[in-house]
Amino acid sequence: MEHFRLAIYDSAVFFVFLYLRVAGESGRFGSAHIHILSNIMTTFTQDSTLLAIESSCDETSAALFVGAELRSNIISSQMFHTTFGGIVPELASRAHVQGISAVVREALQTSGLAMSDVDAIAVTQRPGLAGSLVVGANFAKGLALRYGLPIVAVDHIEGHIYSAFIENHDIAFPFLALIVSGGHTSLFHVESFERYSAIGSTRDDAAGEAFDKIAKLLGLGYPGGIHIDRLAKEGNPSAIAFPRSMLRDDSFDFSFSGLKTAVRTYCQKTLQHPPNDQQLRDICASAQEAIVEVLVHKTLRAAERHQARDIVVAGGVAANSRLRALLRERAEHQGRRVFIPAMAYCTDNAAMIGCIGREKLLHGTKSPLTFTIGVGSLRAQYRP
Numbered sequence: 001m002e003h004f005r006l007a008i009y010d011s012a013v014f015f016v017f018l019y020l021r022v023a024g025e026s027g028r029f030g031s032a033h034i035h036i037l038s039n040i041m042t043t044f045t046q047d048s049t050l051l052a053i054e055s056s057c058d059e060t061s062a063a064l065f066v067g068a069e070l071r072s073n074i075i076s077s078q079m080f081h082t083t084f085g086g087i088v089p090e091l092a093s094r095a096h097v098q099g100i101s102a103v104v105r106e107a108l109q110t111s112g113l114a115m116s117d118v119d120a121i122a123v124t125q126r127p128g129l130a131g132s133l134v135v136g137a138n139f140a141k142g143l144a145l146r147y148g149l150p151i152v153a154v155d156h157i158e159g160h161i162y163s164a165f166i167e168n169h170d171i172a173f174p175f176l177a178l179i180v181s182g183g184h185t186s187l188f189h190v191e192s193f194e195r196y197s198a199i200g201s202t203r204d205d206a207a208g209e210a211f212d213k214i215a216k217l218l219g220l221g222y223p224g225g226i227h228i229d230r231l232a233k234e235g236n237p238s239a240i241a242f243p244r245s246m247l248r249d250d251s252f253d254f255s256f257s258g259l260k261t262a263v264r265t266y267c268q269k270t271l272q273h274p275p276n277d278q279q280l281r282d283i284c285a286s287a288q289e290a291i292v293e294v295l296v297h298k299t300l301r302a303a304e305r306h307q308a309r310d311i312v313v314a315g316g317v318a319a320n321s322r323l324r325a326l327l328r329e330r331a332e333h334q335g336r337r338v339f340i341p342a343m344a345y346c347t348d349n350a351a352m353i354g355c356i357g358r359e360k361l362l363h364g365t366k367s368p369l370t371f372t373i374g375v376g377s378l379r380a381q382y383r384p
């Protein structure tokens, strides 16, 4: 609660500060005149220029689209959280405050554009950390107010779902989207740019969270998925029969918290001593296989049930080499295509917010400047 209050205070001060600063500093951000709200009715067209901002967790990111062309996607990752073994929300929001102005400026410079070229702004509204979301949302509102631009508030998960369209326009509706990261694990049936529904979600830990917690109890670094992926390459995935939770369950829900307990029990009761190098590799390979097998099995079953030929995977866990290989192998065997965006568009980034924000603006969707952020995790908000 105290964190939340501080973050709100931060953002209120920041918003006023930003507005005064940007309004008085027209040279740096572009146009020479203050024309508050003058532009707000402009129609967004196929050729319009869009600035997108993302700050829901520990990445500060800004992107620019000119028409459908992505001109820049600047991502500033808050690496300092690794020393704490996880994200510290209060520090995350303060780092966003410090970095957002420079990130937006760099995105403009990289794309060869000025604020005066921008026709609209898309920004992440939810879900995420309260203190992080308010920084991006209020920065976007400040710019929209200053430059008289329409703004569209975007759901972060929708950003992930449609992220494959940044690089590929060949994906066929309806498709299945598996969104797997440190904060979310869900399956979506996607019928169009406006219609999608969650058909399954984790009941406890997200897949990335499971990788992180298992890595932590094995004494590996954060984020854990990267370390487990690396060590698993030299381990035996069949060495230990860790549980495949809800594999045979008829739902498309997931549960990963039991796996973490199984790994802990195995280390304490079966090994009775810290694992040696080969045992560690085998534990990593076996735990990874348990997570990946459930993800792949449920995704393919959902694709079959919903008659979706194409499958999109996004979120940080989409980097996992075993998940990519096993899903591709089994999907191709069934005649399905798998689309996994480049890593810069898989992990949190503003390009994905711009990609779906642009579709919304083209369909006439705009948000009032009074929109509020929506906190909370995907688990709570995207139950089918």
Ligand code: KG4
Pocket: 057, 180, 181, 182, 183, 184, 207, 208, 209, 211, 212, 223, 224, 225, 226, 229, 315, 316, 317, 318, 319, 320, 321, 346, 347, 348
């Ligand atoms: O999307 P992301 O950067 O941040 C959010 O959680 O929103 O995802 C980070 C998560 C972490 O849990 C991390 O352990 C996991 O993605 N991750 C991986 C790999 N690389 C990152 N998990 C499995 N294998 C990987 N190679």
Ligand code: ZN
Pocket: 156, 160, 181, 315, 347, 348
């Ligand atoms: Zn995300």
